[in-house]
Amino acid sequence: MRPLVAVDWGTSSLRAALLGEDGKVLEEYASARGILTVEPGGFAPLLIAANAQWMRSAGTFYLLCGMVGSRQGWLEAPYCPCPAGFAEIASQLAWVELDRIAIVPGMSCEDHGVPDVMRGEETQVFGAMDLLGLEGGLFVLPGTHSKWVRAAGGRIERFSTFMTGEFYALLRQHSILGRTMPQDDGELHEGAFRQGLDHARRSANLLHAAFSARTLALFGRMPEAALPSYLSGLAIGEELRSQQLDAGRQVVIIGSSALTLRYELALAERGITSRRVGSEATWRGLWAIARTLQGQQA
Amino acid sequence: MRPLVAVDWGTSSLRAALLGEDGKVLEEYASARGILTVEPGGFAPLLIAANAQWMRSAGTFYLLCGMVGSRQGWLEAPYCPCPAGFAEIASQLAWVELDRIAIVPGMSCEDHGVPDVMRGEETQVFGAMDLLGLEGGLFVLPGTHSKWVRAAGGRIERFSTFMTGEFYALLRQHSILGRTMPQDDGELHEGAFRQGLDHARRSANLLHAAFSARTLALFGRMPEAALPSYLSGLAIGEELRSQQLDAGRQVVIIGSSALTLRYELALAERGITSRRVGSEATWRGLWAIARTLQGQQA
Numbered sequence: 001m002r003p004l005v006a007v008d009w010g011t012s013s014l015r016a017a018l019l020g021e022d023g024k025v026l027e028e029y030a031s032a033r034g035i036l037t038v039e040p041g042g043f044a045p046l047l048i049a050a051n052a053q054w055m056r057s058a059g060t061f062y063l064l065c066g067m068v069g070s071r072q073g074w075l076e077a078p079y080c081p082c083p084a085g086f087a088e089i090a091s092q093l094a095w096v097e098l099d100r101i102a103i104v105p106g107m108s109c110e111d112h113g114v115p116d117v118m119r120g121e122e123t124q125v126f127g128a129m130d131l132l133g134l135e136g137g138l139f140v141l142p143g144t145h146s147k148w149v150r151a152a153g154g155r156i157e158r159f160s161t162f163m164t165g166e167f168y169a170l171l172r173q174h175s176i177l178g179r180t181m182p183q184d185d186g187e188l189h190e191g192a193f194r195q196g197l198d199h200a201r202r203s204a205n206l207l208h209a210a211f212s213a214r215t216l217a218l219f220g221r222m223p224e225a226a227l228p229s230y231l232s233g234l235a236i237g238e239e240l241r242s243q244q245l246d247a248g249r250q251v252v253i254i255g256s257s258a259l260t261l262r263y264e265l266a267l268a269e270r271g272i273t274s275r276r277v278g279s280e281a282t283w284r285g286l287w288a289i290a291r292t293l294q295g296q297q298a
Numbered sequence: 299m300r301p302l303v304a305v306d307w308g309t310s311s312l313r314a315a316l317l318g319e320d321g322k323v324l325e326e327y328a329s330a331r332g333i334l335t336v337e338p339g340g341f342a343p344l345l346i347a348a349n350a351q352w353m354r355s356a357g358t359f360y361l362l363c364g365m366v367g368s369r370q371g372w373l374e375a376p377y378c379p380c381p382a383g384f385a386e387i388a389s390q391l392a393w394v395e396l397d398r399i400a401i402v403p404g405m406s407c408e409d410h411g412v413p414d415v416m417r418g419e420e421t422q423v424f425g426a427m428d429l430l431g432l433e434g435g436l437f438v439l440p441g442t443h444s445k446w447v448r449a450a451g452g453r454i455e456r457f458s459t460f461m462t463g464e465f466y467a468l469l470r471q472h473s474i475l476g477r478t479m480p481q482d483d484g485e486l487h488e489g490a491f492r493q494g495l496d497h498a499r500r501s502a503n504l505l506h507a508a509f510s511a512r513t514l515a516l517f518g519r520m521p522e523a524a525l526p527s528y529l530s531g532l533a534i535g536e537e538l539r540s541q542q543l544d545a546g547r548q549v550v551i552i553g554s555s556a557l558t559l560r561y562e563l564a565l566a567e568r569g570i571t572s573r574r575v576g577s578e579a580t581w582r583g584l585w586a587i588a589r590t591l592q593g594q595q596a
Binding site for chain 2: 111112114115116117145160161162163164166167170171173174175176199202203204205206207208210211212215216218219221235238239241242
């Protein structure tokens with residue numbers, strides 16, 4: 001296989017990795033030069049700078065994923081409709097430079113005439129499947145906009161976005177609920193977090209459940225320092241409420257441990273076991289897509 | 299009955315009315331001096347200023363409701379637990395000045411160990427019942443924090459708060475969804491509003507449904523000018539989703555027509571008829587509480 005530089009270029013960061021033949025990470029690079037910081041025409045120089053210290057052979061292949069393929073990015077890559085696997089993804093790459101630099105398409109799916117989209121997460125799911133030797137399953141990628149992804153037979157069948165991280169930040173920073181809370185979130189108060197999960201599930205409506213973060217403080221039934229954890233439990237609990245989590249089901253959580261710990265706790269509370277895959281999922285996904293592409297071209 | 303000055307003193311405004319023996323409004327006064335603008339010790343002078351132009355007899359009774367009875371207000375009035383009617387409310391007034399100036403208590407109720415509260419809305423519900431000759435029913439008071447109130451036998455039995463107005467403002471002003479929307483909400487796009495109601499009901503989770511305001515714009519399936527109406531439909535639809543709205547049920551909407559129109563539309567969409575009562579509900583409620591008090595004292 002040709003030398004591969006895998007690039008995860010998102011809204012607020014740029015990460016790259018030089019991968020060996022077997023997909024192993026040889027070297028990594030990271031900077032805060034997310035796509036929002038890049039002027040038109042600035043993508044190519046930044047990518048070269050990111051790779052300057054690496055030995056580059058003429059045959060190196062650059063495969064990129066993430067928001068770099070959005071309208072605000074380097075080149076708009078299409079959304080590949082669900083269901084799709086490696087083959088569909090590899091055949092719909094957006095080529096910045098033929099046979100040398102390509103961007104992985106995002107994915108889209110339809111729910112009663114309303115579209116949903118993701119960019120970058122599809123690569124992580126493919127990578128997690130490859131790493132864990134899975135052909136399918138239920139995956140969650142926690143974040144500003146969490147994604148729940150279902151796959152089977154090596155293809156992503158459907159997914160849904162939940163604006164959990166963004167809602168939490170809005171309520172924390174700009175709502176009346178934030179006013180009675182300490183400036184910093186501090187450590188996780190597990191009891192308060194679980195209480196939040198529980199109340200979200202019972203209320204079945206965040207517009208109502210969120211108000212309890214105010215009344216519990218008002219009646220002195222929860223210490224102020226525990227309120228951010230409670231609110232976090234309300235938000236994550238609301239996200240989990242809409243998932244079909246049958247007993248005995250396993251969920252793969254993809255993300256850094258800082259983000260995934262609360263999801264592990266919340267799933268365990270529902271009797272669901274989980275496995276975690278970290279940022280290596282992106283590199284493995286890009287490698288697996290490159291491998292498929294090479295197979296198609298051979 | 300003694301001359302009554304009814305006062306609705308909220309977070310951001312002060313309204314007062316001189317009422318006749320039969321509860322009719324003789325004169326009204328309004329200013330932007332909500333409780334958040336009042337320094338300690340400043341409540342009495344402002345109340346006197348509000349009434350300066352009215353003939354005041356020695357026997358005038360001042361009855362106040364709203365956030366003026368909160369911890370940040372003039373005097374903290376208790377929360378009267380549900381169920382409660384005129385009798386319980388009248389016997390738990392917080393007296394600023396004995397036999398002359400009193401604040402109506404707020405109300406509280408418990409839902410699985412989590413409290414809910416309101417201040418001012420209880421007075422509006424009592425007023426609406428008195429105006430419409432009802433002993434009970436289902437009431438909604440749209441706003442930053444909407445209240446749904448159930449009453450029977452002349453008493454408020456339970457209620458729930460929904461942070462609908464606040465969530466809408468947060469999403470509109472501070473979220474990624476607001477970025478693709480025009481600065482001003484503009485006129486209501488009824489089609490987009492109904493589409494929002496519909497999607498909220500089907501999604502059954504605002505964390506998920508809200509993302510559609512982004513994807514519909516991304517795919518060019520909704521004009522930008524219609525997006526605020528769509529988001530408003532999502533928020534109000536989410537609030538309505540949690541109400542038991544049996545066919546044939548009538549709902550009383552309390553509020554100014556600017557706020558209530560969308561609720562009328564949303565309820566009609568569900569086959570629910572509604573009646574509207576405006577700001578006169580507050581004056582009538584205060585008058586009815588004063589009448590009950592006089593009866594108790596007689």
